[in-house]
Amino acid sequence: MTDPELLFEETVPGAAMMSWSLRRHQRLRFTDVEGGANASLLLYNRDMLLERYNMADTLKAQHTAFLTRGHVLYSDMGRILCSIVEDSCGWHDTVTGVSDAASVRARYGERSYGTHRNEWYRNARDQLLVELGKWGLGVRDLVPNLNLFSKIAPDPEGRLSFVTGHSRAGNSVELRAEMNVLVVASTCPHALDPAPTWSPKPVHVAWLAGPAPGPEDVCRRSRPENERGFANTERMFLGSEP
Amino acid sequence: MTFALQASRLDPKRAKHDHVVAAGDPFIIRVDRGQSLRIVDLEGNQAVDTLFYSAVDVSERYSASDTIRHQGALYLTTGSVLRSTAGNAMLRIVADTCGRHDTLGGACSSESNTVRYGQHTKHMHACRDSFLLAVAQSGLPLDKRDLTCNINFFMNVPVTPTGQLTFADGISGGGKYVELRAEMDVWCLISNCPQLNNPCNAYNPTPIRVLVWDA
Numbered sequence A: 001m002t003d004p005e006l007l008f009e010e011t012v013p014g015a016a017m018m019s020w021s022l023r024r025h026q027r028l029r030f031t032d033v034e035g036g037a038n039a040s041l042l043l044y045n046r047d048m049l050l051e052r053y054n055m056a057d058t059l060k061a062q063h064t065a066f067l068t069r070g071h072v073l074y075s076d077m078g079r080i081l082c083s084i085v086e087d088s089c090g091w092h093d094t095v096t097g098v099s100d101a102a103s104v105r106a107r108y109g110e111r112s113y114g115t116h117r118n119e120w121y122r123n124a125r126d127q128l129l130v131e132l133g134k135w136g137l138g139v140r141d142l143v144p145n146l147n148l149f150s151k152i153a154p155d156p157e158g159r160l161s162f163v164t165g166h167s168r169a170g171n172s173v174e175l176r177a178e179m180n181v182l183v184v185a186s187t188c189p190h191a192l193d194p195a196p197t198w199s200p201k202p203v204h205v206a207w208l209a210g211p212a213p214g215p216e217d218v219c220r221r222s223r224p225e226n227e228r229g230f231a232n233t234e235r236m237f238l239g240s241e242p
Numbered sequence B: 001m002t003f004a005l006q007a008s009r010l011d012p013k014r015a016k017h018d019h020v021v022a023a024g025d026p027f028i029i030r031v032d033r034g035q036s037l038r039i040v041d042l043e044g045n046q047a048v049d050t051l052f053y054s055a056v057d058v059s060e061r062y063s064a065s066d067t068i069r070h071q072g073a074l075y076l077t078t079g080s081v082l083r084s085t086a087g088n089a090m091l092r093i094v095a096d097t098c099g100r101h102d103t104l105g106g107a108c109s110s111e112s113n114t115v116r117y118g119q120h121t122k123h124m125h126a127c128r129d130s131f132l133l134a135v136a137q138s139g140l141p142l143d144k145r146d147l148t149c150n151i152n153f154f155m156n157v158p159v160t161p162t163g164q165l166t167f168a169d170g171i172s173g174g175g176k177y178v179e180l181r182a183e184m185d186v187w188c189l190i191s192n193c194p195q196l197n198n199p200c201n202a203y204n205p206t207p208i209r210v211l212v213w214d215a
Helices: A054-062 A101-108 A113-119 A124-133 A224-235 B064-071 B110-116 B127-138
Strands: A006-012 A017-022 A029-033 A039-045 A072-074 A078-085 A146-148 A152-154 A160-162 A171-176 A181-184 A205-209 B015-022 B026-031 B036-041 B048-054 B081-083 B087-094 B150-151 B176-182 B187-194 B208-214
Touching: A006 B187, A017 A205, A029 A152, A029 B127, A039 A124, A054 B064, A054 B110, A072 B187, A078 A181, A124 A160, A124 A181, A224 B110, B015 B026, B026 B127, B026 B208, B036 B048, B036 B087, B036 B110, B048 B087, B048 B127, B064 B081, B127 B187, B187 B208
Parallel strands: none
Antiparallel strands: A006 A205, A017 A181, A029 A171, A029 A205, A039 A146, A039 A181, A072 A078, A078 A171, A152 A160, B015 B208, B026 B187, B036 B176, B036 B208, B048 B150, B048 B187, B081 B087, B087 B176
């Protein structure tokens, strides 16, 4: 990689858990390496973990039921945790939550650590709880999340169906932190993915340094609500600029 | 849009609890397994922001995303099972004379009002302030950390197949109700929505009635 902004890069295997503590304006670029990946994310204000991603505020402020470039991810305090500054995938889910032990057992059956070691079946809910625990967080901090690379399409009656093949190899989505942000992730398959065999997919993650968004930033300018959301967020840092 | 409506046979005269919640007020009530909870939109087009907590362990609570995923559909109506963060059935909607209820739009807050409508709305009354006051006064081990994406009974938030989310005029009307049977012992936390800046309450918040029947 020759990207001068690249701080660090890693490939997170499928069905793994991770967290990143981002400084304001740093970016994470997630790339679906093989196609068909899913990355379930939860976001928290690193300086006040009680402030966290809010699905409902994100959707209603932007009159959308999915996420893509130009959208921002709102906290429950009228502020922006992250902006989606690049996206070649086009639709990321935030309404259908994560797999749990029961859903994995129902779809794939049983495969324990005792018999299969690192090929055992994992689930995103348990992984998020483990990763949250490392930051002193727990089940009360488990809220509706984002599922990068997953599309669950609604029909006119609101019935949902998982879109197989939505994300292709090489698709990427880039989040820019608008405050200091804790990102907690699991790369377990989406709970509604109908693939009958266990086939968790890796996600490449590039951690990038970046400039502050300017006045014409695509996310700031995408709608008046987001201009106000940026103003609320920037107010938190008044007087503390380097 | 037509909805399959389902009326209830339960008689309000035989209810164990019968409360009117004034416009803009919070309310909290316990509903035990097997009991029925009815929320009545007394005057029409009144959003009722609602959360549920397991009475055995309040860290297990209503989860919008688990509810949506389990039923494979966005809207709530008769037959919908409200799921917890542990995936367990908390309550089941057994009657509904409105036809559709939202669980994507969440509760208004003074902070999100500044984003949606501008700084001049910062000091207006909002649901999440009601939630905070109700849990602070409840004596239950609940605080902001336990407030999550809720149900908006009687609110109409259609999603299009292209993923647009809209706040449409209400489909509720005076006297319409939704009734739920508890599948576990729960605390029901309500904010009778005070929002004045969008059509979710027809710009006119009004009272609701909450009834509970024994099994």
